[in-house]
Amino acid sequence: MREYWTSLASVMGAVAFLQGVLHAVFPAELRAAVARLMGRVTRAFSPYCYFDVTETEGMSTNEIYDAVQLYLSSSAAPAAGARLSLSRPHNASSFTFGLAASDRVFDDFRGAAVTWEHVVAPRQSQGFSWRPLPEEKRRFTLRIRRGDRDKLLPAYLDHILAAAADIRRRSQDRLLYTNARGGAMDARGLPWDPVPFKHPSTFDTLAMDPDHKAAIMADLRDFADGSAFYERTGRAWKRGYLLYGPPGTGKSSMIAAMANYLGYDVYDLELTEVGSNAELRKLLMKTTSKSIIVIEDIDCSVDLTNRAASTLPAPKSRPNIDGSIDQDASAGAARSITLSGLLNFTDGLWSCCGSERIFVFTTNHIEKLDPALLRSGRMDMHIFMSYCSFPALKILLRNYLGLQDSDSDTSVAIMAGLESWIDAAQITPADVSEVLIKNRRNGSKEAMEGLLEVLKERAEKRRRESGPSAAGKEAGDNEEEEEEEEKRALESPKEGKEQGGMDGGKDGQDEETEAKKQL
Numbered sequence: 336m337r338e339y340w341t342s343l344a345s346v347m348g349a350v351a352f353l354q355g356v357l358h359a360v361f362p363a364e365l366r367a368a369v370a371r372l373m374g375r376v377t378r379a380f381s382p383y384c385y386f387d388v389t390e391t392e393g394m395s396t397n398e399i400y401d402a403v404q405l406y407l408s409s410s411a412a413p414a415a416g417a418r419l420s421l422s423r424p425h426n427a428s429s430f431t432f433g434l435a436a437s438d439r440v441f442d443d444f445r446g447a448a449v450t451w452e453h454v455v456a457p458r459q460s461q462g463f464s465w466r467p468l469p470e471e472k473r474r475f476t477l478r479i480r481r482g483d484r485d486k487l488l489p490a491y492l493d494h495i496l497a498a499a500a501d502i503r504r505r506s507q508d509r510l511l512y513t514n515a516r517g518g519a520m521d522a523r524g525l526p527w528d529p530v531p532f533k534h535p536s537t538f539d540t541l542a543m544d545p546d547h548k549a550a551i552m553a554d555l556r557d558f559a560d561g562s563a564f565y566e567r568t569g570r571a572w573k574r575g576y577l578l579y580g581p582p583g584t585g586k587s588s589m590i591a592a593m594a595n596y597l598g599y600d601v602y603d604l605e606l607t608e609v610g611s612n613a614e615l616r617k618l619l620m621k622t623t624s625k626s627i628i629v630i631e632d633i634d635c636s637v638d639l640t641n642r643a644a645s646t647l648p649a650p651k652s653r654p655n656i657d658g659s660i661d662q663d664a665s666a667g668a669a670r671s672i673t674l675s676g677l678l679n680f681t682d683g684l685w686s687c688c689g690s691e692r693i694f695v696f697t698t699n700h701i702e703k704l705d706p707a708l709l710r711s712g713r714m715d716m717h718i719f720m721s722y723c724s725f726p727a728l729k730i731l732l733r734n735y736l737g738l739q740d741s742d743s744d745t746s747v748a749i750m751a752g753l754e755s756w757i758d759a760a761q762i763t764p765a766d767v768s769e770v771l772i773k774n775r776r777n778g779s780k781e782a783m784e785g786l787l788e789v790l791k792e793r794a795e796k797r798r799r800e801s802g803p804s805a806a807g808k809e810a811g812d813n814e815e816e817e818e819e820e821e822k823r824a825l826e827s828p829k830e831g832k833e834q835g836g837m838d839g840g841k842d843g844q845d846e847e848t849e850a851k852k853q854l
């Protein structure tokens with residue numbers, strides 16, 4: 336054994352000696368030229384071709400290098416033992432992973448396998464430079480089979496750039512924009528005011544029927560991933576959702592959940608602050624893609640019952656600095672937003688500037704909306720946010736009391752009571768949440784008992800009120816709705832309205848999903 340080690344050491348010594356001689360005899364340039372030649376010969380017979388993406392291009396940074404780094408860190412499979420570096424960009428809410436030196440990752444695109452290697456080499460000393468260059472030269476080398484070249488380039492790089500942009504957007508704080516300045520522009524000429532958007536509502540916390548929720552999430556996902564579909568079918572890449580239902584059933588929470596799910600910015604459009612159709616168009620043009628444009632309480636914002644006529648709800652009289660109201664301005668200034676202006680906003684040619692945008696309208700009174708607004712293609716999906724059902728209640732119990740399905744045997748009787756009373760009580764998720772918040776300090780059993788009492792009271796009250804005099808009233812009428820109606824003091828007539836429902840909206844959606852499947 337000792338002889339083996341002695342001979343190995345002498346071989347290594349000889350190699351080192353020869354290397355020393357080579358280094359001494361041949362200049363560095365010659366050695367590099369020989370290495371380059373060898374590399375070229377090897378590559379000429381290789382079934383692969385290689386592409387280098389260097390970190391810097393001349394003096395400027397290479398955008399593709401950054402994109403590749405971001406993309407590889409999130410989507411490709413690192414080789415066994417690869418080291419990923421961790422970082423969190425300033426102002427970002429999530430971490431990003433980067434590939435360490437000389438590590439390899441594998442990826443595939445359209446059925447072709449690719450390999451990326453991260454190569455880090457020391458930079459040779461340079462002459463004078465205005466800008467200090469990094470001491471190392473970094474690059475990604477892409478290795479693909481020669482036969483896959485046409486299939487992969489440039490489509491694979493486009494895919495990487497788009498994916499990297501998406502990751503970048505998701506890792507930054509998203510924004511909520513409002514147009515609350517009444518058409519005034521900021522210093523940069525933008526009509527929207529942004530604030531960081533940090534709404535905690537997610538589809539996980541949203542209490543609604545799980546199947547219904549899953550259908551909405553699938554629809555959103557199809558939309559966000561549907562670039563090729565929309566291009567192929569010649570449709571503008573946008574989608575409209577109409578959320579309707581009584582107050583406190585989670586319409587605004589649903590919008591926040593949608594934004595959090597897709598990572599989109601939200602534009603909260605206050606229609607009463609918009610003076611004209613032209614202004615509306617300008618606002619639309621200043622929205623970015625990957626955003627949700629929201630008009631809440633659309634029935635209250637403007638009178639959208641007559642497509643042809645100008646709508647004239649009392650314009651908001653803004654107080655002057657001294658507090659007085661400018662009567663001329665409030666009485667005389669006719670507002671000129673029309674239903675057709677709004678339809679153009681969602682459906683016309685202007686709505687297609689930019690892409691990947693979702694329009695969401697909410698209303699408590701779908702029957703007050705003009706059928707033109709409900710037509711499929713404008714509002715593709717009508718989502719009814721209903722009173723709290725038992726499956727929705729279980730989600731609230733889980734969120735507020737930490738109650739799991741498996742825990743339910745501890746309070747089987749109360750759960751059974753809640754299940755039997757919940758529909759009759761017609762209670763909103765907002766009211767259930769309030770009761771649970773109020774009682775949760777006393778423990779989950781007490782909180783559930785408290786809720787059961789409230790449900791019974793409500794159901795009893797409803798039963799008493801729906802005596803013979805109330806017969807014939809629609810099932811959806813209830814105390815809260817009436818209170819809300821009074822509060823909003825709407826004057827628009829009800830005749831001639833078509834009752835839009837989830838089915839109508841869903842049909843449109845089903846057709847599209849079907850079309851997608853066929854394509």
Ligand SMILES: Nc1ncnc2c1ncn2[C@@H]1O[C@H](COP(=O)(O)OP(=O)(O)OP(=O)(O)O)[C@@H](O)[C@H]1O
Pocket residue numbers: 540541542543580581582583584585586587588589699720763764765766768
């Ligand atoms: N479906 C729900 N799931 C979870 N929480 C809900 C739900 N509905 C309402 N809530 C709770 O009630 C509060 C009010 O709900 P939200 O503002 O979303 O109702 P809304 O339907 O938009 O009401 P409005 O018609 O008055 O605008 C929310 O902050 C949330 O805490």
Ligand SMILES: [Mg+2]
Pocket residue numbers: 586587588631697
């Ligand atoms: Mg709301």
